[in-house]
Structure formats: C-alpha cells, structure tokens
Amino acid sequence: MTADWKLTAEDRLEIMELYARYAWGIDLADEEMALSAFADDGWFEHLWQGRVQGHDAIRENLRSLWNDRQHWWYGRQHLMDHFIMDPLDQPGEAKVRCFFQILQFNVDYGTNFVFGIGTRTDHVTKRDGRWLFQSLTVNAWTSLDQVPWQGELHLKGRPKYTMPPASDVHRTA
Template sequence: MAWRLTAEDRLEIQELYSRYAWGIDLADADMAMSTFTQDCSFDHLWQGKVQGHEAILANLQSLWNDRQHWWYGRQHLMNHFIMEPREEEGECDVRCFFQIIQFQTDYHTNFVFGIGTRIDHVTNKEGPWRFQSLHVNAWTAADQVPWKGELLMVKKPVHKAAPVAGKK
C-alpha cells in the first residue's frame, strides 16, 4: 500500500459516522446529507439500494415521516471500526458493528431495535471524508451473521406449546 491513513484521517472518519448518526436519528436532513458524496449509494435491508442525494433524502424522509413511531427516539451506535485504505489515495473501506437502541415514547421503555454489521466505502474526493457507499447488514436471520468459525450449533426443531386445558 503506497499510502496510510493518518490518525487525523481516522478521527475524521469516526466523526463522519457520528455526524451521520446525529443527522439520521434527529431527522436533521442537512447534517445527514452532508455525510454523503453526490453519487453515494445506500444499501439497506428495509429500503433496498438507492443512489444519489435525491434518492437517499427521499428514503430518509420516508423513514422519518411514514414510520415515525419506528424512528422517533432512536440512536444508531457504530463501533469497533476497521479501516482499510484502498489502493487509490483518499479511498477507504470501513467495517464496523452497529446497534440501534430506541426509547419507545408510548411505553417509556428502552430496547434494542437491531444489531448487525456494516461495510462502507468512504472517500475524501469531495473535500472532507464522506460516504461513497453504505452497506447495512442488519441481522434478522442466523445466516446474516458473518461468522468465520465452524458453526457447531445444532438447530433444534421448534415445538409448539401444548394447549392449556380450558383455553382454545
């Protein structure tokens, strides 16, 4: 590799993730959109893949407004970053874990909404570090966990509970 990420680059990339989380979790469109390159792509379990600022903003606005009970009170937490520079200077792939926690305002409870991994491509080709592409791998089934070891768990059949006497 001809170039290396500096400590400052690494901090700026972590700040990029923070600005992204603050923007999407508080429905701050300007902050959220400032984290994407103009031609960025966004690949997400529920929304699918979208490309460019207009499509990403429409996608976020749908989340914020169409499913507000799903979104209001959320915090996206990203951590355990592995940053791997690409061959071309100013291009980097970032892997991380994520957790989404949420304060459910109707019931005044906190819960974990989801967890998973991300593989993102970031670049500083337009100035500050921004997302060129995001790939969100939300774990909703066992085969989505990127386990590298031998899987020794034995799947046991799911048994339905026996009916309770007097109940239908």
C-alpha cells in the same frame, strides 16, 4: 493486496466523525447533516429500503422514514463501533467495517430496547478535504446466516427461533 498509502490518525478521527455526523443526522431528522455525510453520487444498501443512490433519493427515503413511520423512528440511536479501516488502492479511498446497534425509545410505553444489531461494510472517499460515504452497506442480523462468523459453527440441530404470528400474540389491557 495492500495499498501503498496509509490512513493517518487524523484521517481515522475524521472518518469516525463522519459516522457521528451520519448518526446525528438520521436519528434527529436533521436532513442537511445526514446528507452532508454522503458524496453527491453516494448510495446506501439496506435490508428494507434496498439501494438508494444520490442526495435526492436519500433525502426522499429519509423523509419517508421520519414522517411515514415516525413512531418507529422518533427516539432512535444508531451506534457504530469497533472500526476496521483499510485504505484502498487509490489514495483517499478506504473500506470501513464496523458493528452497529440501534437503540430505540418506545414513545408509547416510555421504554427502551435494542431494535437491531449487525455489521456494516462501507466505502468512504475524501473529496475536497472531507471524508464522505461513497457507499454504505448494512448487514442487519435477522437470521443465523447473516452473522459473519469465521469459526466452526456448533449450532446445528438447535431449533431455529421464529417470532409467533401476530395473531398468536396476546395483550393484556
């Protein structure tokens, strides 16, 4: 079903800036900037955190990520791209799909690596003249069935790669 209104070029740019505000906020531990990307009743659903709703819960979750696992978080960059923005039936509401990549600076070794990739499907809403996340759903690709492949899949019969148990990983000093 097609909505009877269209997102303007200005709307699209403002939505892209919303994603930038979100990334700058979460990646640099800027609590106010991160929260400014969400509607008061907004929520996100993420593989590891589950569903987190409302500014207080989002704030608590981010503080935990930033402080309890700082060596994981410090030096992280969330990149979102290839946006598809579809207006929903009600004006000022849109569904946004995009790819994401998370780049990570490893503070222990001074190296960089790709932490994760995947897709997102988000619901954005325009309130008081600003686009905000109403919901944010992360689909981190951690197994074959999480890749939203639409074509015929010819990977059957290929061995599934699994990480070796931590006890099998050897380090050299």
